[in-house]
Amino acid sequence: MWTRELKEAAANLSLTARVALAVGSLLLIGGVVVSLAAFAYGREAARETYDRLLVGAANDIAASITIVEGAPVADLPLSAFQLLALAPDDRIAYRVVGVNGETLTGYDDLVLPERRGRGDISFFNAAFFGEPARYAVVTRRFAERSLNGTVHVIVGQTLLARDALALDITRNVFLGLIISGTLLLLLAVLVVRSALKPLARIGEAFAKRDPHDLTPMDTRVPREAAVMIEALNGFMARLDRQFSSMQNLISDTAHQLRTPVAALRAQADLAAEETDEGRRRAIVERIHRRSVSLGLLLDQMLSRALVLHRSDSARREVVDLRDVALEALDSGDLQLLAPETDIQLDIGEVPVPVLADSPSLCEAAKNLLTNAVRHGRGPVRLGASGDGETASLWVEDQGEGPPEAVRDSVGERFVRSAASDGKSAGLGLSIAKSVAEAFNGRLEFQNVQPSGFRVALAFPLVEGVS
Amino acid sequence: MTIVRICLLLAAVVLQSEPPSAQEMTHLFGPEDAPRRLVVRSTTDTDIFAGVVEAFVEGRPGVSVLYEQWGSNDLYGLTTADCRSGDVGADVVISSGVHQMVKLVNDACAAKYQSALTRGLPQALRWRDEMWGITREPAVIVYNRTGVPPADVPQTRFDLLDLLRPEDSPYAGKVATYDIEASGLGYLFAFMDSQEATTFGALLESLGRTGADATCCSAEIIEGVATGRYLLAYNVLGSYAEGFAREDDRIGIVLPQDYTLVLSRVLMIPRQAGNMADARAFLDFLLSQQGRTELRQALLIAPGLDDDSADAGEAVSETAQRPIGLTPSLLVALDRQKRDQFIRLWRGSFPGP
Numbered sequence: 001m002w003t004r005e006l007k008e009a010a011a012n013l014s015l016t017a018r019v020a021l022a023v024g025s026l027l028l029i030g031g032v033v034v035s036l037a038a039f040a041y042g043r044e045a046a047r048e049t050y051d052r053l054l055v056g057a058a059n060d061i062a063a064s065i066t067i068v069e070g071a072p073v074a075d076l077p078l079s080a081f082q083l084l085a086l087a088p089d090d091r092i093a094y095r096v097v098g099v100n101g102e103t104l105t106g107y108d109d110l111v112l113p114e115r116r117g118r119g120d121i122s123f124f125n126a127a128f129f130g131e132p133a134r135y136a137v138v139t140r141r142f143a144e145r146s147l148n149g150t151v152h153v154i155v156g157q158t159l160l161a162r163d164a165l166a167l168d169i170t171r172n173v174f175l176g177l178i179i180s181g182t183l184l185l186l187l188a189v190l191v192v193r194s195a196l197k198p199l200a201r202i203g204e205a206f207a208k209r210d211p212h213d214l215t216p217m218d219t220r221v222p223r224e225a226a227v228m229i230e231a232l233n234g235f236m237a238r239l240d241r242q243f244s245s246m247q248n249l250i251s252d253t254a255h256q257l258r259t260p261v262a263a264l265r266a267q268a269d270l271a272a273e274e275t276d277e278g279r280r281r282a283i284v285e286r287i288h289r290r291s292v293s294l295g296l297l298l299d300q301m302l303s304r305a306l307v308l309h310r311s312d313s314a315r316r317e318v319v320d321l322r323d324v325a326l327e328a329l330d331s332g333d334l335q336l337l338a339p340e341t342d343i344q345l346d347i348g349e350v351p352v353p354v355l356a357d358s359p360s361l362c363e364a365a366k367n368l369l370t371n372a373v374r375h376g377r378g379p380v381r382l383g384a385s386g387d388g389e390t391a392s393l394w395v396e397d398q399g400e401g402p403p404e405a406v407r408d409s410v411g412e413r414f415v416r417s418a419a420s421d422g423k424s425a426g427l428g429l430s431i432a433k434s435v436a437e438a439f440n441g442r443l444e445f446q447n448v449q450p451s452g453f454r455v456a457l458a459f460p461l462v463e464g465v466s
Numbered sequence: 467m468t469i470v471r472i473c474l475l476l477a478a479v480v481l482q483s484e485p486p487s488a489q490e491m492t493h494l495f496g497p498e499d500a501p502r503r504l505v506v507r508s509t510t511d512t513d514i515f516a517g518v519v520e521a522f523v524e525g526r527p528g529v530s531v532l533y534e535q536w537g538s539n540d541l542y543g544l545t546t547a548d549c550r551s552g553d554v555g556a557d558v559v560i561s562s563g564v565h566q567m568v569k570l571v572n573d574a575c576a577a578k579y580q581s582a583l584t585r586g587l588p589q590a591l592r593w594r595d596e597m598w599g600i601t602r603e604p605a606v607i608v609y610n611r612t613g614v615p616p617a618d619v620p621q622t623r624f625d626l627l628d629l630l631r632p633e634d635s636p637y638a639g640k641v642a643t644y645d646i647e648a649s650g651l652g653y654l655f656a657f658m659d660s661q662e663a664t665t666f667g668a669l670l671e672s673l674g675r676t677g678a679d680a681t682c683c684s685a686e687i688i689e690g691v692a693t694g695r696y697l698l699a700y701n702v703l704g705s706y707a708e709g710f711a712r713e714d715d716r717i718g719i720v721l722p723q724d725y726t727l728v729l730s731r732v733l734m735i736p737r738q739a740g741n742m743a744d745a746r747a748f749l750d751f752l753l754s755q756q757g758r759t760e761l762r763q764a765l766l767i768a769p770g771l772d773d774d775s776a777d778a779g780e781a782v783s784e785t786a787q788r789p790i791g792l793t794p795s796l797l798v799a800l801d802r803q804k805r806d807q808f809i810r811l812w813r814g815s816f817p818g819p
Binding site: 074075 | 573
């Protein structure tokens with residue numbers, strides 16, 4: 001349970017906190033490592049420093065040994081002890097061991113360790129009256145007539161000064177570490193703050209924006225933030241298109257429906273006042289025809305809206321134009337509209353793949369087909385074919401096609417050859433053109449020999465799809 | 467007489483056959499039936515230290531102080547023996563044998579203690595927070611005012627050498643100093659002299675040649691100067707001399723101007739002290755304002771050598787003062803071979819009795 005809360009908290013963590021956390025843990029780990037190293041170094045440095053004192057004192061004492069009447073006698077120099085007193089609070093142990101292992105002077109209970117280094121100077125650790133201490137042993141050899149042998153000088157000291165020095169070194173390093181670490185952390189926070197400033201600026205710009213303003217944002221921001229801005233701009237552009245197509249749809253619909261609805265109403269008024277049964281039937285017949293045509297108009301307008309919407313929002317897929325042709329033919333509307341017209345399907349064995357949205361293409365094909373059935377002359381042919389680079393979905397009939405004026409003005413919103421009489425070829429062509437352009441294609445008109453007219457949706461062929 | 471007594475004392479300490487009843491003198495301060503007793507072993511004469519101890523006992527009805535007066539060598543021997551055997555002996559040890567105390571501390575015989583007062587002491591007057599210098603006493607030259615004409619009074623060691631130089635010096639055989647074998651303090655002063663300046667060799671030679679007397683104990687030496695048996699005494703503890711001089715105008719005192727050794731008696735609390743709390747209270751008392759006033763009245767803090775006294779009446783200049791600092795380098799003074807050599811050197815001038 002709490003792990004989820006933790007995850008949520010982690011996801012909401014500010015960038016500053018993230019960087020501070022990362023830098024902080026880096027410093028912490030580094031700090032621990034450096035502190036350990038500093039402690040080791042401090043101990044080593046303190047050991048060497050004070051070992052030298054010990055050796056210095058032991059050498060002083062060894063140098064003071066003379067042979068008096070055949071026996072070594074140490075004339076302890078004060079300087080040796082003043083040297084040792086540089087560690088002011090440490091106790092001093094010393095012993096001068098004669099040729100036969102007897103104590104010449106000093107503490108009898110200091111014992112030479114059995115295993116010692118080979119050289120003239122060696123060190124060992126042992127307790128001194130219950131306190132840990134460090135000792136140096138210096139060897140002096142005598143080769144006199146009266147004395148031949150080795151005299152050892154042991155000088156030792158407790159460890160207070162060493163420990164204090166080691167601690168001091170460590171503490172200084174640690175202090176430096178804490179100061180520099182704090183500075184680094186502050187610097188990191190400052191850097192992150194300044195790096196994230198553009199984000200705040202962008203956020204502010206968004207907040208200040210008019211709700212209807214969907215124009216692109218200024219992309220002069222740091223590269224990392226530009227990615228976001230560009231995505232936002234793309235999103236807004238799509239929103240803008242959908243918004244305006246919706247507006248268009250509404251105004252088109254209002255504009256195009258007003259006349260047929262008014263005509264219907266006038267006919268209905270006429271019918272209500274007509275007393276002659278024969279004429280009244282004729283009026284009702286007209287009303288029926290007009291409402292069918294009005295239904296068709298509505299269908300077309302809705303399909304145009306659908307196409308416009310999908311062209312922006314639907315995912316592009318590989319679509320076989322032959323499948324689209326089949327589906328348009330099978331949709332059944334045409335059989336209702338003009339059951340007497342003969343429609344032929346003309347597709348080959350080879351697939352005709354394009355990158356598009358299948359329902360949009362289908363809408364376009366149906367509109368072209370409807371135009372051909374309603375305005376052209378049969379027989380009507382529907383086909384899909386590719387010629388290496390271009391894939392096309394086409395409709396052919398034996399008529400002359402629409403007049404030049406209509407061809408040129410396809411795509412302007414209020415094109416209607418005669419919407420009031422229910423023959424809205426312009427709208428169908430406009431839908432087809434929108435679809436073609438939405439998927440990188442175009443709408444083509446051709447007069448075919450010997451007679452007839454072909455309208456085609458031409459797209460770039462998708463390579464490498466069998 | 468004195469020598470014999472000290473020999474007996476030494477034997478008692480070394481053999482450990484007798485209970486430590488061999489001290490020179492004991493005195494009980496405070497009520498006999500007090501619930502707590504503080505045993506103080508000291509080299510300071512009882513009548514000199516009495517005022518200080520009385521002031522301590524006065525405000526503390528629950529404490530009595532058993533004050534034992536010892537010679538410095540005996541005190542060192544006894545304290546060392548207690549330390550080795552773990553016997554509960556003294557609660558407080560106060561000695562003028564600073565080098566001996568340093569050795570005791572070095573041998574882990576002392577208990578640690580810290581308070582605001584001990585921390586207030588200069589670094590040279592404490593070591594390891596186990597020993598503390600509580601007095602300031604110069605080593606002085608004492609002379610007989612009637613026997614020594616004012617022009618002859620030696621202001622420095624060089625003056626003293628000059629007095630002894632002539633063949634027919636009236637001071638020949640009339641100079642006294644401590645016997646360094648019998649007196650730990652005498653040994654310390656002589657040893658410090660030997661480290662301090664080359665005059666020591668010449669002085670030793672002069673004293674030996676003129677048949678100077680080496681004897682024990684401040685009181686005997688000073689009395690000898692007063693009676694005229696001696697005309698001069700070298701390296702006498704100033705606090706005793708000052709005490710005598712105040713009651714006896716035959717005695718004159720000089721602080722040598724070339725340098726004056728300044729001794730701080732050392733207080734140490736043995737590790738196995740039975741009454742640690744009162745021992746610490748006693749130390750704090752001695753370092754407190756009241757304690758210092760008492761010490762000053764007992765002349766144990768000499769005028770002019772006090773840190774916080776502006777009275778520079780008899781003072782020597784600060785550069786001439788040689789305080790005997792409490793440092794481990796004093797261990798050298800007690801080194802077996804060093805001591806043997808030093809005493810042999812000294813005996814060359816002062817053949818023993």
